[in-house]
Amino acid sequence: MDELLSVSVGAAFVGGDRPVLRENIDDLSKMVEEADVLLREKGRDDVEGFGWINLPYQDLSETIKIGRWLSGFEAIVQIGIGGSALGNRMLAKALLPPFYNELDASVRKAPKFYLLENPDPKTAVSLLDRLDLSKTAFIVVSKSGSTTETAAHFLWAWQKVREKIGERASDNFLIITDPRKGILRKFAKSTGCRSLNIPESVGGRYSVLSSVGLATASALGINIEKLVQGAKEMDQRLVLRSHLWENPAWLLACINLLHAKAGRNMAVMMPYGDDLADFAEWFAQLWGESLGKEGYGTTPVRALGAIDQHSQLQLYAEGPDDKLITIIDVKNRPLFLLPDVVDIDALKDLEFLYGKALGDLLSIEARSTASALVKAGKPVIYLNIPEVSERYIGALVFFYEYVTALVGFLMKINPFDQPGVEQGKRYIYSLMGRRGYEEYVKEVEEYFGACQNTEIII
Known part of the structure; x- marks a missing residue:
């Protein structure tokens, strides 16, 4: 059976003076198993929120x-x-x-x-x-x-x-x-x-x-049939993994929960490759809106390798120990070879790049970033997909929907509602004059008044 994705979690147990331990994961085995049963039972009954x-x-x-x-x-x-x-x-x-x-x-x-x-x-x-x-x-x-x-x-x-x-x-x-x-x-x-x-x-x-x-x-x-087929294959493989250390969705759910409890309240999603840039955007809504309620949740942070090595990596490596970082790498990329030789003496110091594949450079940068973070004592999850195509994107999407839902259940919150968003909608309706929402106008004036309480004009 060919792989849909692979997840490496060894570096998730790095963490300075607040490490997540493997035995901590084992303690959650029964809890995540029960969460999985709940997810599938309510999905089978087509309960609101579970239909995905x-x-x-x-x-x-x-x-x-x-x-x-x-x-x-x-x-x-x-x-x-x-x-x-x-x-x-x-x-x-x-x-x-x-x-x-x-x-x-x-x-x-x-x-x-x-x-x-x-x-x-x-x-x-x-x-x-x-x-x-x-x-x-x-x-x-x-x-x-x-x-x-x-x-x-x-x-x-x-x-x-x-x-x-x-x-x-x-x-x-x-x-x-x-x-x-x-x-x-x-x-x-x-x-x-x-x-x-x-x-x-x-x-x-x-x-x-x-x-x-x-x-x-x-x-x-x-090809939406291949997209959905990838999701179907992921679902069918997950349902067969009944042991915590063999089920990557269960494992990532537990790891994210424990790092949140350890004070790492940011979930960095850092795919390598421009084609996955908006996967991080999609993940940010899925994660933030599903888990941010009742005082729980971790803040999703969008990053893109290798670009954010040159803007965010300094913070991730030597800043506060408040992040769990997920790196997504791609095994097979389009072939783009650099020149075998450049006959200009001034460029001789760049000969280490001669004949190399640009895609290989991107994956080397992903591995190097992970290594630098681990050396700095920061926890990393390293995920690989075979290629960016319909089947594997479908599988990746379903996988993260599954992980997100499980984290919600482990936090004992509903990962399918968004009460905070609904409050904002009521205020918008009131200010735009929608009938039935007049009562909220005074609330908006009161709370927005607090924003303007100390105004400085220059």
């Missing part, structure tokens, strides 16, 4: 059909934020060629792809001004349909497309939302535009392997 565990076994036929339709447009704009966009960003970065939108259409053979996330007018206007709206598909993603940033972008895009092509505007829109309720479900029914369901039991940050992430991926030529 079933996504590797979904029927993809409707999503692929929609993907074929989307592929006929010149451009696709996904309107969403958080879990309705980060997964798409991650898949596109990992699995499409670099500078994808700049490729000639004959090379690209698929639509250009854009995201409308942050409600920044400069970005929004610049994007729509550069597109032929009659040849652009808009994918609007919100489970509730009332996510403020998404709703604002949607209203604006809908109006602009209607001005361009009139009553046929609905032909350019795909709605991805709750199957039964919400504003967007009503809109899809009333206009007859195409729609896909977000399973009711799947939350936004766990939704990348649902229609939320897969519709655009399919349209852009990413």
